[in-house]
Amino acid sequence: MRFQPIDQYSAGLKADTRASVYQSTKSTHEKRTKLLFDQFADPDRLRELAGEIKQHAIENLDTYLPQVEARLKANGAQVHWAGTAESACATVLKIMRDRGATKMVKAKTMVSEEIELAHFLEQHGLEALETDLGEFIVQIDDDHPSHIVRPIIHKNRREIATSFEREGLGAYNDDPGTITRRARHFLRHKYLEADVGLTGANFVSAESGRIVLVTNEGNSRFCLAATKCHIVLVGIEKIVPRDCDLSILLNLLGRSGTAQDLTVYTEFISGPKAPTQPDGPEEMHVIFVDNGRTEVLASDCREILRCIRCGACLNVCPVYRQASGHAYRSVYPGPVGAVLSPLLMKDKFPQKADLPKASSLCGACNEVCPVNIPIPDLLLRLRNRAKEENVPSPGTPPMGAWALMASQPTAWKAALAGGKLLDYVPTKLIPVPALQAWADKRALPTWRGGEFRKWLRQRAK
Amino acid sequence: MTDDREAILSRVRGALAPLRERAPLPQYDADMAVLRKMIAGRDLAELLAERMKRVSAHAYTSAAAVAEFLKAGGWTRGYCDPALWPQLAPHFGAGFTVETDFDRKRVDDYAFGITRAAGAVAESGTIVLNDAATSRRLAALAPWVHIAVVERATIFSDLTQAVAALGPDRNVVWVTGPSKTADVEGILIEGVHGPGVQIALIV
Structure with a gap:
């Protein structure tokens, strides 16, 4: 092998894919910078503060996790724990079987990608339909997302139109408006037929047990308006200490991720629907997932658990812009993925040990991070670990x-x-x-x- | 699963035990992220209308103007919260078919939905809905046009205030503009799963 795996993958990238990934990441990044610096006197102080809040939260999970569990139970939600991907999948399956449910509509959640939930449920004869437009297209193409926030950044409208035609969603038409309208029409009836709506969580407040969910399309809102059972899949690191911390984080999340002051739908869910409300889930389950996170917490890279999955580091990264997401061969691409993905591999770390090397250590990822994660430092720590574990490093000159x-x-x-x-x-x-x-x-x-x-x-x- | 709970919590304790000290919870001015310059001295209803425009939503202060807007768009069939309709009906007049019961089997029959908002956030151009104030979650979501009736006194200036006032409702949702996506080639399309037109009627 002449090069690192990430180099080999990105070498095979089509020129127009590379160009479109480059263009759209660059423009989102530039809009983000303008928005933050136009509106706030000291946006960097806000990022540092958000980082301090999240660092405190992850270093006190032993206090906050039982606290949030108690709050959620008091609010009428059922709380489950899953140590591994298998256990998380099995928990979802059990909840569905107990209700006699066969159909699930899913909002976008990175944890569900991590545990490959949709495939698992399909293998057990249950329908698990992605409802985020990008994720829906990924699902019908049996593909993988290539960006945390923009799953199909690697696809163009012609490819999407071809997929829609193949799936019987109408004759070939590559107008993005038509594509969106067709998905709207197809999916709204799916929500209404489904029994279970599954979402992730962007934040969970330990103080109130509120699950905070942000989306632009309104698909998670539809899951929570149409179905009778809500399952929340959440990584144990998503906790924030207090409700008041949410306003700092929400102010940063939309601006960092998609260059919006605020995403369109911001939901605060602390339990099943009110008895007087006709629509929405009567039953709510929250599944806290570990799946390698406690090992990250024990490592010298625990700062990565602050991540709020905004994708700003992907958009700014010169390596991501050239390599696109699939080169990272992980659910989490880009700079955050270069740290998190190898760590989540546990003893299979060597398989992803090339990722921390795919960086010039320029530091841009740290500068844009809304929770100020020192990603370049963490990359160096992982390079060290690879060296200590004698992971071969093809293409590296002998020193x-x-x-x-x-x-x-x-x-x-x-x-x-x-x-x-x-x-x-x-x-x-x-x-x-x-x-x-x-x-x-x-x-x-x-x-x-x-x-x-x-x-x-x-x-x- | 019960075994998983103990296993996870003990791994968390084990991971944190070697830390000599833990990062303290930062104390900060709760208003840090408030866009003061924008808010200072402004009438909140006016600011709300201005900020809603920025996120391609609309704000009106008269029911007749909303009715006119709907008629011009060809949206004449819809749902209205039964508690609101008696006051709104006189402004709508003939040419509208309005139901005060939302039938989920016919979601596509409703071109618009009128519901009551629990409040609004001026700074971000946001409508606040919750289970107590908003009669139907679906009626505020499934129709192409959503009209939220916002009482002037319930407008918060900023996010920090709105978070502090979340209250006991188990489901609060902030809606900032029409439902949108940029998934296909980064091109902005409005009206994905939720409304393509978002309106506040400030009363």
Whole structure:
């Protein structure tokens, strides 16, 4: 293998896909920056504060998790716990079977992608339909999302129109308005037929037990207006301490994710519907999912658990913009994914150990992060871990000779003196693939080694 | 599952035990994220109308104007909260078919839905709905046009205030503009699953 897996995947990306991913991530990022800096005197202070709130929450989960459980139960919700993906899937299946339910409508949740819930339920003969437009298209194409917020950023309208035609949703028409209208028409009856609505949670307040959900399309709202049973799938790290912390986080989430002051639907759900309300779930289940999160909490990368899944780091990342999401081979792509995905692999960490290396450590992800996660630091910690675990790193130039030289002053001096020879060596012919790839587009500057030592010696006199 | 609960909580305790100190809960001015400059000295109903326009929603202060808007759009069949209809009916006049009962078997028959809002947020152009005030969740969602009747006195200036006033209702939803998506090539389309037209009638 000549390159890291992420490089191999992204090398196969079609040019127009790369161009459209680049364009739309760049424009969302630019709008985000303008919005935050036009409106707030000190948006960076807000990000730091949000980071402090979330860091406090994850470092006190031992207090907050039992607290939120008690609140939810008092509000009339049933609380379940799932240590693994299998256990989470089994819990959902049991809730559905106990109700005799066969049809579920799903709003977008990253945890459900993580545990592959829809496939699991289908294998057990149950219908689990995605209702977010992007996720719906991913589902009919048997594809994977390539962006946390924009699942089909890698698809164009022609591909989507072809899929709709294939699924019998009308004759080929690639107008985005028509595509949306057709999905609207098809899905609204699905909500009304379904017995169970499943959503994720953007935040859970430990103070009140409120589940906060944000969407733009209104699909999660439809799940909660049409079905009789609401299942919430939520990672244990989604807790925030108090309701008042929500306004800081909500102010940042919409602006960071989609460059909106606020997403269209922001729902605060603390239990089943009121008895006087004719629409909505009479039964509410909240499933707290671990699936590797406690191991992340125990690691030196626990800051990544602050993440509120806004996608801002994907939009700004020069690597994501070139590689697109599938190159990360994970539910979570981009800079956040480069940290989180290898960690969630547990003992299969080496399979994703290339991801933390797919970064120039430029620091842009940290600068845009609404909860101020020091992603570059975490990437370095994971690179270290890969080295310590002796994970092979194809395409990385061998550093042994350099290490030997740098630790022996005599060898170093000799190399400096001999370095002049490099001016005459045809670099393209050195049989190291990484070096050849480098030299393919560049030339070495003229050797200037030893100048500093000369200068220092003279200065001492 | 019960075993999972103990296992997760003990793993959490185990993960946190080695921490010498835990990050403190930051104390901060609750108004930090409030857009003061925008709000200062403004009439909240006016600001709400202005901010709703920004998110491509509409605000009216007269029922007759809403009726006219609906008629112009060809939306003449709809639902109205039974408690609101007696006051609104005189402004609508002939040419409208309005039901005060929402039949979920015929969701596509309703071109508009009129429901009562629990409040609004001026800063963001947001309508607040909840289970107590809003007669039907579906009627505020399924029709193409949603009209929320907002009482002037219930308009909050900003998100921070609105969060503080969430209250005991188990289901509060903030609606900021029409339902929308940019999933297909980043092109903004309004009216995905919810209303394509969002209106506040401020009374």
